[in-house]
Amino acid sequence: MRGSDTVRYQSADFYVPALSEDGIWDLRPIKADHSDHLVYFSSDSLSYLHKYEDRSRISYLLDNDTLKQYQYEDRLIKIKYADKKISMKFPFHVGDSLSSCFDGYGTYCGNHEVIVKGQIIIQASNSGRLVLSDNDTLDNVIEISTLTTTAMAMDANCPVFDPTNLKQEIEEKYEWYCQGFRYPVYTSVQRTSYSNFEPVGSIQLAFRLLPGDFTNLKDNFNDSIRTDRTVKDSQKETSEEIFHYNIILNNNGININYTIDKDAIVLILLADCRGILYKNSKYSIRGGDAGNISMGTSGLRPGQYILYINVNGRIYSRTINIR
Numbered sequence: 001m002r003g004s005d006t007v008r009y010q011s012a013d014f015y016v017p018a019l020s021e022d023g024i025w026d027l028r029p030i031k032a033d034h035s036d037h038l039v040y041f042s043s044d045s046l047s048y049l050h051k052y053e054d055r056s057r058i059s060y061l062l063d064n065d066t067l068k069q070y071q072y073e074d075r076l077i078k079i080k081y082a083d084k085k086i087s088m089k090f091p092f093h094v095g096d097s098l099s100s101c102f103d104g105y106g107t108y109c110g111n112h113e114v115i116v117k118g119q120i121i122i123q124a125s126n127s128g129r130l131v132l133s134d135n136d137t138l139d140n141v142i143e144i145s146t147l148t149t150t151a152m153a154m155d156a157n158c159p160v161f162d163p164t165n166l167k168q169e170i171e172e173k174y175e176w177y178c179q180g181f182r183y184p185v186y187t188s189v190q191r192t193s194y195s196n197f198e199p200v201g202s203i204q205l206a207f208r209l210l211p212g213d214f215t216n217l218k219d220n221f222n223d224s225i226r227t228d229r230t231v232k233d234s235q236k237e238t239s240e241e242i243f244h245y246n247i248i249l250n251n252n253g254i255n256i257n258y259t260i261d262k263d264a265i266v267l268i269l270l271a272d273c274r275g276i277l278y279k280n281s282k283y284s285i286r287g288g289d290a291g292n293i294s295m296g297t298s299g300l301r302p303g304q305y306i307l308y309i310n311v312n313g314r315i316y317s318r319t320i321n322i323r
Contacts, residue, residue, distance in 0.1 A: 171192075
C-alpha cells in the first residue's frame with residue numbers, strides 16, 4: 001500500500017471464477033454496473049497505513065515482513081486488536097500460506113462493549129492468466145484466498161466470552177494480483193453471519209479494476225514491469241441449486257452424502273462458537289457425481305459447531321452438536 005493512493009474499482013456482480021485446465025480465469029461472464037467503488041489509502045507520522053472503504057477505516061502496521069491490522073472503525077463499531085490480524089506477508093508466492101488467531105476489544109454505538117476473537121488463514125494456491133474483458137487479459141496472476149472466522153460478544157464486562165449470546169461470521173475473500181499491479185485487479189467477498197449458530201444473513205461483493213484505470217496511480221515502478229495482454233477462453237461458474245446432500249453424524253465424525261448436477265468447487269469448514277476454525281477442505285467435483293465427504297471430529301471439544309458448505313457461491317450451513 002502507498003499513502004495518498006486512490007484506487008477506482010468497478011462494482012460487479014458476485015462471481016468467483018474457477019481456474020480452467022489450461023490455467024485461465026475468465027471474468028467475462030460477470031456484469032459490471034460501472035458504478036465506482038473507491039478505495040483510499042493514507043499514512044501517518046508513525047508510518048502506519050490506513051485504508052478507507054465503504055465508510056470504514058482499517059489501520060495497519062508493517063511488522064518486519066508482515067502486514068497486520070490493528071484497528072477497524074466505521075460509523076457503528078470501533079475495534080482495536082490486541083492480538084493483531086495478519087493481512088499479508090511480503091513477498092508472497094504461490095504455495096505460501098500463513099495463519100493466526102486474533103482478538104480485539106472495542107465499542108458498538110459508543111456505549112456497548114464488544115469483544116471479538118477469531119482466526120485467519122491466507123493462501124496463495126494458484127497462478128495463471130486472468131481474462132478481465134475481451135480486450136484485457138493479464139499474465140503472471142496469482143490467486144490469494146483469505147478465510148476469516150470471527151466470534152463477537154457484546155456488552156461483555158470481562159475479557160471472557162458469554163457462550164449463550166454470541167455472533168459469528170465467516171468471510172471468504174479471493175483476490176487476484178498481477179505482476180505490474182500494486183493492488184488486486186479483481187476481488188470477491190462473501191460473508192455469512194450467525195447468531196448463536198443460526199444463520200441470519202449473507203452478503204456478496206465483487207470489484208474489478210480495468211488496466212486502463214490503473215494508470216491514474218502514477219506507479220512508475222509497476223508501470224515499467226507491466227506485462228503484455230492477450231485474450232483466451234475459459235468457463236463459467238454459477239451459484240444455482242446444484243448440490244443435494246444429507247448429513248450423518250456419528251462417533252467417528254461427520255459424513256456428507258451428496259449428488260451434484262454440475263461441476264463445482266466445494267469448500268467445507270467446521271468452526272466453533274469462538275470463531276476458531278478446526279476443519280478446512282476444498283474439493284473440485286464433477287457434475288453428475290454422487291459420493292461421500294468425511295470429516296473427522298476426534299479430539300474436538302464437546303459443544304456446538306457451524307458446518308459451512310460453499311458450492312460455487314451458494315451457502316449451506318448446519319449446527320453440529322459434538323458430544
